[in-house]
Amino acid sequence: MKREWLNLYFVMGSVDCNGRDPRDVLQEAIKGGITLFQFREKGDGVKVGVEKLSLARELKEICKSNNIPFIVNDDIDLALKVKADGVHIGQEDAPFSVVDELLAPGMIIGVSCHTVEEAAAAVNNWADYIGVGPMYFTDTKKDIREVKGPGVIKEIRNAGLTVPIVGIGGITVENAAEVLAAGADGVAVISAISKAESALEAAKEFIRIHNIVTN
Template structure:
């Protein structure tokens, strides 16, 4: 499972249901997958639940047709209703061990960490991957906190080389390589794809930078 997850973390798109410059969320996702996105997470905090379920099913089916894992942020109940491939939980969400118990052993469980203590606690739950960040300053997530750089990725990858790590927070094509160099399996992005005029081109560029960093 972890090798499959590691491969799927290269360019991890985290998105809500908001469109941009004439594109709906679904069209953004479709273009991003065309460009090479390898995993997609639905993180929607504001839309009514019926809308989340309706549009979430369309995104799930899109990902399924492309063979790309589809995860839900925070809401294990929504992940179950959508038959998602997994869930990503933060420090203030349902504990990762409980998410695993509810979803079962065949689903992906990712956990966020921004400090050594948080990483150690998350590792104790044996997730399928850790999301480390915010790596750089970001305005996408209001409660993200101060940027931490790539040091924690380097630290955790040395401690647990078997654990796939993905960096998140302020990552763009120009700084993605540093995350891979520190030991990350990939980069998780929001606006670097969703807010771009050409999401497919943005995803393609990110994948190229990650692939080049892996080979260097």
């Protein structure tokens, strides 16, 4: 995968939008400059079955028409049905080797990591990128691990791992620069875009910060 796809990684499901239509939120975020999208349908009141599949297909088509890679969180069957560009799995999800065997050739695999050891294991299993966190406290994920902070990204880089890294967890426009400065290629954001008054303007601000720190 291209490292720059991680510049601004937008993660969203139907329950993350403060009642707004997720299709509209995604289109706004794309106009604002997001570079990768993950469909993460988790939490209370999520869509299931046919409704979940239908929404995934619609969001995938929006991404496809705008040349934004479409990733599915922790649902290999869904990813294959909608012909997603890849999947993202956590440490508690299906083993990497199993996921790799089930996916179509060329699909992206992202892995959530919380330590240098987990990052090294993901790299050894040919993960295309790793999501490192949680950087800061977040109430978006009910199963949140211990907050690590940007220091863990520095540790991973100091260990010589050059894998593409995206920081995730509680990232806002106020702290995104710290995550990028620690060695992340980009930031993954849920509510800071999905619940913003303007997803477009929020995305623009994240991109502006990315350009300042990385250029």
